[in-house]
Amino acid sequence: MLDRCFSSSLQLPLQSPIPESRIGLTPAVEPFAGVEYLLPTNVVPQKYVLRLKPNLSGDFAFSGEMTMTVQVTTATNTITFHTSDMNVASVTVTNIDTNSVVQVTNQVYLETYDFYTLTLESVVAVGNYEIYVAYTGYHKDDMRGFYRSSYVNSNNEKVWLASTHFEPVRARRAFPCFDEPALKARFQISIAVPEGLHAIANMPRNTSAIDDGEDGLDWYHFEETPMPMSTYLVAFVVSDFEKTSEDSVSIWHRPGLQSQALYSASISPKIIDKLEEFTGVSYHLPKMDEVAVPDFSAGAMENWGLVTYRERALLFEEGVSTSSYKQSIATVIAHEFGHQWFGDLVGPRWWSYLWLNEGFATYFEFFATALVNKTLYIK
Ligand SMILES: [Zn+2]
Known part of the structure; x- marks a missing residue:
């Protein structure tokens, strides 16, 4: 995130509270105890399949169905x-290994830590499970979560849109999830x-995804993340x-x-070409979208493959905007694209390591x- 001109919402512990056993591809072998705002370590996410129905009218209540493997x-x-x-x-809750439903006997929400805890009918064995959650959320107007934004078009009409901003802890507002940076999983949206x-x-x-067509809605199915x-x-x-594209990059405005x-x-x-050349590591996603969002709290946010910006951090009008704008646009894009490698491909274990990103x-x-333009900073 590029936020230096704006107040930061990050107020998080300086020391990593996560034990070594919690980190990496090998699941933790011991229950985690002692840091009460961290999720228990007995369940780790593998994949999220999310179906969302935004609602940009009325009460802005959207509905979602999340299946967490x-x-x-x-x-x-x-x-x-x-x-x-x-x-x-x-x-x-379904045990995938035995294809049997596990009864949920109690559900408790602990607001202090945003914890939603299911109590199961009995102790379940180590293995693979699916948790299906149907829910309703809200497109709020505070630029966090799956929030609503708007602009006034040339006919003087207010046009609504919905965008996201999750860092650090607002993905949980858009969908149920294990919302800690080390708990990575694949997403299919x-x-x-x-x-x-x-x-x-x-x-x-x-x-090529075929929709069941049952509800008659216009479903956009996105490919599963490759990692x-x-x-x-x-x-x-x-x-x-609308989009303005060049190669595999599109600017949405x-x-x-x-x-x-x-x-x-x-x-x-x-x-992107220069970063690939310099790091020797390919950009890992098949496309890059950059969106100029009318209401955006930070300067820009490095969501993987879909970077969001304040309008003035991305849009430039030749002959109108100043040359320092041009400079700052290139700088912000380079910052967010740097994150595609440092932060997105290789991510922080905990927020205390964000300084490295x-x-x-x-x-x-x-x-x-x-590397792209050696003269941009020369007056
Ligand atoms: Zn940043």
Whole structure:
């Protein structure tokens, strides 16, 4: 995230509270105890399948269905995950290994830690399970979670859109999840898009996905992420925005602003090329979308494959905007693209290590920009 001009919402412990046993691909073998705001270690996520129905009218209450595939690493009769500002309508737990339903006998929400805890009918064995949750959330207007935004079009009409901002702990507002950065999992997202709008997400739309068509809605199914990722890097935007593309990069903006997207569209693929060349590591996702969001709390956010920006951090009008704007746009893009490697591909164990993400991204702000255009900073 690029936030230096704005107040930071991060107020988190300086020391990592997570024990070594918790980290890495090998699930923890001991229950975690002692740090009460961390999730228990007996259940770890493997994959999320999310179906969302945004609602950009009326009370802005959206509905969702989340299916979490998890691994139970220690026999337990409770499962705890995060939710925030949502109403859970129903929960079903299934043992995948035996294809049998596990009865949930109690559900408790602990608001202090956003913990949603299921008590199961009996202790379940180590193995693979599915947790299905149907729920309702809200598109709030505070630029956190799956929030609502708007702009006024050329006909003087207010046009709504929905965007996301999850870092550090607001993915849990959009969907139930194990919302800690070390608990990475794959994501497969589907969004039912209101009439006249469209959706984008971390991955490209899977145009060959067949919808059941039962509800008659316009479903956008997105490809599954090619590798596990942190919840705070998930993103989706539902809007009527237009795109200006170059190579595999698209700049999404309010309709009619193509001319202001040309500069970021031209420089973005070049920055990715230079970062690939410098790191020797390919950009890992098949596309890059960059969105100029009318209401955005930070300067920009490095969601994997779907970077979101304040409009003025991405759009540039030749002959109108100052040259220092051009400079800052290149710098911000290079910062967020630096994160695609440092932060997204390799992520922090805990928020106390965020400085490392930001250190690399800050370095690439200038270094990657200079690799693309050596004269940008010369007056
Ligand atoms: Zn950053």
